[in-house]
Amino acid sequence: MANKRRKIKIFKSKKKKESIDVVIKNLKESYEQIDPNTIEKFEDFPLSAPTLKGLKENKYFVPTEIQRESIGYSLRGEDILGAAKTGSGKTLAFLIPVLEILYCNKWTHTEGLAALIITPTRELAYQIFETLRKIGIHHDFSAGLIIGGKDLKFERKRLDQCNIMICTPGRLLQHMDENPLFDCSNMLVLVLDEADRCLDMGFENTMNNIIDNLPPERQTLLFSATQTKSVKDLARLSLNDPHFISVHEASEHSTPTGLVQSYMVCELHDKMSLLWSFIKNHLHHKVLVFMSSCKQVKYFYEILCKLRPGTSLLALYGAMHQTKRMAVYESFSKKQRSVLFATDIAARGLDFPSVNWVVQLDCPENANEYIHRAGRTARFQKSGESLLVLLPSELAILEQLKNKKIPIQEIKVNPNKLTSVQRTLEATLAKDHILKESAQRAFVSYIKSVFLMKDKNVFNVSALKTDEFATSLGLAIPPRVRFLQKWKKAKEAKKKEKESLAQTMVEDLNSNLNKLSDSEILDDEPEPSRLSFNDSYNFNNDDNSDEENDNLLTLKRKDHNIPEAENLEYEEEEDVSFDISNKKKKKPLTKAAVAKKMIKKQIKPNLKTVFDETGEVVVDRTKTRVSQFAKEYENNDEKGGINIEEAKQMMRAEDIHDKKLFKEKVKAKHKDEKKKAKEETKRAEMEDESSSDEASVDLSWLPDPDKVYGKHESGESEDDFNPYINSGSEPESDRSDYESSNIHRPPKRKLLTNKKNSNKRQKLKEDLSDDPIDTGLSLMEDEELVLKMLDTS
């Protein structure tokens, strides 16, 4: 009896197998006849029953344009470059063929990886995974979500059982490199969603390595709203005669019809108020706000939460923990009204339902990124609005938008509706030290993001009004942006180097002309040649090199009218260290003052020979040559005429010599200073010893400022971030020691000597517990307490 039942079972499964074979055969034969023009419903496609069932259950009945146009080609096994507007259903355009390819190849669990879907962000991978789960529910394939931030070990063990893998590039490559279970040798299809992003510079190396590991015989499907047409990209993927299917190529606009787009010109320091006012005026809407860096998103979220706008606020950015990221993604998807602050990780592909507004608070990198960001609203036949906020210096992007067929109108902000929150922010930051640090980081990272943008026609870091921006964030004093200062210095130095070279050449020419004909009258212009040396260090009149650099970014060279006598060699050479000290800015020297100085210092001005009409020397302005080469050159009367090359060489030798002399002088000065400082300390110590009626007190128990201030709570690396305030009074090495310029920096070591203070000291010891962070006092209070003690000592 049992035998009979078994036989029937075997017979049944054989019959089923046969029928599947027949179904597959029929499906495959129908592929050739697919005509997009005759397709009205998904059922009109030759699709397998499980796929059709999955689509129907999820209320997908009618294919969108990109689905209708591309699915036929994909089913026939051709390579595709699919382009369609945002929100037009590209995900199903590749997921349906993926399921069908596996089905028609009778793929089973044991056969390993068949389809690889790569997307640039984790959230997008997750979203695709969820869609696949829904429409593929009646299939018998296994799918895996392979993204960073998840349990690597868990993924590692299960990877070989995965038929469809949805992944981000980094994690995929990690598995390819490290996981012996990863095997893609039988892979049938590769999909790149947001293909242009996957193939752009940010992922270039990773993607190249991934592609190198993939089998060359495979089908490749690329999809994006802004599809790549780069031959280089296509060559990288070794596409096989791909079909470029751009369904909206002929449409008037490249953005969805239901999307109303506007832009607004706004000063950087007005952005915070603008955002606040916007939120207050759209409390019943679902709004997505894009900013250019994680730290901005973090700060705006934190501070605006404190101000309680009356709607729920959320934040999504890359540095967040993966679990939190997913929770925020889910939460915003479900919300009817809410404001999500996000970086560009939310710009592509994410399909949050019913977003009313997309606000691009910071200018997007380019027109393509604009399209993706704005495309988070007005998805699939819905309507939505988009607002682009531009600085006056960023208007050049409008031309790019126009070229991309993006219809965008200018709107003006209604000043009556703008509510400034600056005072509230200032008050909040004054009370909340952590928030203040967050604001400082946001400030720096915004500037950094502008600085790093490729398109310098749109992004001009020099045009940013940074001080006002800092104030608008609630910061009383703008944080110092070290990388910018360095960059400005380097830029300045380069500029000066060029100018100096040009000057040298002019000088060569001039001196050659002089020598050509003594009888010719030379004008009495200030000699330009010696500018080169002084110019490159720019000691004149200004000992604050930072300020000088700032000015030079916006002004043309200031030294066109430098009086001749000011052009002194070695004048104020102590400033060469670029020490951003708080010295008072010196007034420009008058000619008389310079002359006085020259006499005092016995410095000879740079002179040049001037002749009168008869050829007599009126003023000998020739600088005495100092280098050996120059001396020989000048003494060589036999050379007869001018050798420009030699003259140039001579000038270079002079320059080298000048610089050498200068360096020596600086060194000597430093040595001198050190010596003086040593003597000073010695003297102070001796004084202390003689006046003290109590033994010296070791201050090592005071809180280690590095421990307190040097680390950030998030543990993120903050190479660009310097909490030291822009007072310019502290050397960089001390920057993390003291938190605010409100606090005077105590002397390095001062001894508590007075008996009267011992009680206070004891109290202070008690106040500041062993754990320096656990003092129970704020940083400023800590500092002030210590300072009071020191002052009274």
Ligand SMILES: Nc1ncnc2c1ncn2[C@@H]1O[C@H](COP(=O)(O)OP(=O)(O)OP(=O)(O)O)[C@@H](O)[C@H]1O
């Ligand atoms: N045939 C269809 N019928 C009904 N709804 C659909 C159909 N195809 C897609 N959609 C819906 O349209 C929305 C947008 O689809 P999808 O996310 O695939 O767009 P997209 O073109 O990939 O957008 P983006 O360029 O922003 O990534 C989704 O909510 C999806 O469920």
